[in-house]
Amino acid sequence: MIRHLVLFKLNEGVSRDEERVRASVRATMELKGRIPELEFWECAWNITDRPIAYDFAINSAVADTDALKRYIEHPAHQAAVARWREFATWVIADYEF
Template structure:
């Protein structure tokens, strides 16, 4: 199994209450039911207000590197990520467990 973690940070001046931001969060929330490669899926807004905190987190798991590639290339994932690209940056970590 591979854990796929993503932390998203809204760009300066972007508020999580904006409609486009809320739509993007919903798009990610729906991926767990849409992409068959996902063995585990959760995402949510961070509740921490510390200066170093990211704003939104995704915690997921796939069976192997091939499944990870299929997930990343899936059209629903690509569409959801494209929405975030307009107003956020992110970091990822993929590791076996």
């Protein structure tokens, strides 16, 4: 199994309450039902307020590197990424477990 972690940081001046942000969160939450490779999926807003904290997190898992590649290339994933790209930056980590 491969764990796929993503941490999003909203750009300066961008609020969680903006419609484009809310729409991106909805699209992200819906990926679980749309991409068969996802064996585990959870995502949520960060609940702490610390200078080093990111704003939104995804914790997911896929079976193997082929499944990860299919997930990354899936049109629904690409559409969600395009939304976030408008107002946030992110970091990822993929590891086997």
